[in-house]
């Protein structure tokens with residue numbers, strides 16, 4: 001089983017996270033940011049990752065520090081669980097429809113950070129959640145687990161649906177990328193011999 005866990009404490013947040021890449025989607029998420037709980041649950045269920053996340057953050061300021069730092073700690077756990085990336089497919093992508101919304105998520109576990117989010121939200125807020133924080137979450141994650149991550153919105157009006165399409169699509173694309181390819185025979189999937 002490819003697993004990792006980490007607790008990270010700063011003056012702004014205390015976060016514990018554990019992930020099993022070879023899970024079934026079991027999850028226990030309590031971040032104090034309700035909309036992010038919903039998104040992380042979708043990520044775990046549709047990616048078939050076992051995921052536990054808890055966060056005590058300075059949400060009296062706003063949700064920014066909590067959301068960004070959860071992205072960082074999840075990224076740390078992903079990188080740790082992946083190790084030297086032997087035998088994995090490396091690439092993954094998903095066109096994820098969610099009602100009227102349609103979002104492409106494509107990623108390469110390249111070891112180099114690149115984040116391109118061509119997604120426009122029609123509202124600044126989803127309930128009390130600031131839609132700008134979705135980019136902060138994925139920036140934190142891709143800095144901690146270096147990958148090329150692209151989101152492209154093809155359709156969508158409802159901000160809740162667009163965000164769901166992103167997190168479900170990320171779960172599905174990542175699940176594909178971390179899958180073991182038996183034909184690789186445990187080799188690193190790079191002509192350079194390393195993915196770092």
Ligand SMILES: [Mn+2]
Pocket residue numbers: 038160164
């Ligand atoms: Mn929903």
